[in-house]
Amino acid sequence: MTTLGPLLRHVRTSLEQAGKPEAALDARVLVEHFTGTSRTDAITDPQRPVSEEHAEAVLAALARRICGEPVHRIIGAREFYGMRLTLSPGTLEPRPDTEALVDLILPFVRAAADRHGTCHILDLGTGTGAIALALLSQEPRAQAVGADISDDALATAAINADMTGNTGRFQAVRSHWYSEIEGRFHIIVSNPPYITSKDVLSLEREVRDHDPLAALDGGPDGLAAYRVIAAGAAQYLEESGIAAVEIGHDQSDAVSGIFAAAGFRSAGRAQDLGGVVRALAFSR
Incomplete structure (x- = not known):
């Protein structure tokens, strides 16, 4: 009979032997997800029986992780800004660095809601809906349109809107950037593809093989999407609206120049957890 403690140790040891840098965390996430247990269970009841079905599911997940599939892809969900979001093949996996963009734009969302009684947000390339839904979760007067070219992403964003209780305030729209967008917004926000085409091939396997290429490849210089966003923002x-974007670690000056050429001035910036400028805001 399989029990919780030994199963957790087996998964952790296997991942360590496979050279996975966060073996202990990955093991805990996989075992907890597929056995329906918690960290407390592993500490206080390590001899808790694990059914054969659950043990087999854990071992299958372990094999996928050893082969390079990211742990959150395996469980099909990831935490972002206090929300648990569903992932799908057509969506970028939300990462903690993107929370800097939410932190930067949230005061503008609240200020717009104070002035107008609501705040209309356009999230370009919405993916899982992470940015828009994080803003909606923090400002109940706001409404958002999540635009994406991927039908899979739009379906996933709609699921996440429902799971986070924001269905009535979130609309998923199939649009290539602004192509099918109507009306005006107080906030335009985006985490666009910003990796240069040649650098995509050198990304870590977990990213290159599992995040959608369209959400990564920003063209020859990594700036193609910013030119489109800036050109149409006005x-x-x-x-009095604000446009805000996530950027690559070395793109602050280039992106600022693109928006300046389109008639915008800086309205703020935010750093990621590593102290790198990761998000920029602009006003007309």
């Missing part, structure tokens, strides 16, 4: 922003 047409879709309210007069």
Whole structure:
């Protein structure tokens, strides 16, 4: 009979032997997910029986992780800004660095809601809906349109809107950037693809093989999406509106220049957990 403690140790040891850098964390996430247990269970009841079905599911997940599939892809979900979001093949896996963009734009969302009684947000390339839904979760007066070219991403974003209780305030729209967008917004926000085409091939296997290419490849210089977003922002922003984007670690000056050329000035910036400028905001 399999029990919880030995199963957890087996998974952790196997991942360590496979050279996975976060073996202990990955083991805990996989075992807890597929056995329906918690960290407390592993500490206080390590001899808790694990059914054969659950043990087999854990071992199958272990094999996938050893082969390079990210742990959150395996469990099909990831935490972001206090929300648990469903993932799918058509969505980028939300990462902690993107929370800097939410932190940067949230005061503008609240200020718009104070002035107008609501805040209309456009999230370009919404993916899982992470950014828009994080903002909606923090400001109940806000509403958001999540635009994406991927039908899979839009379906996933709609699921996440329902799971986070935001169905009535979130609309998923199939659009290539602004192509199918109507109306004006107080906030335009985006985490666009910003990796240069040549650098995509050198990304870690977990990212290159499992995140959608369209959400990674920003063109020859990594800036293609910013030019599109900046060029169209004035047409879709309210007069006092704000545009905000996530950027690569070395793109602050280049992206600022693109928005300046489109008639925008800096309205703020935010750093990621490593102290690197990761998000920029602009006003007209």
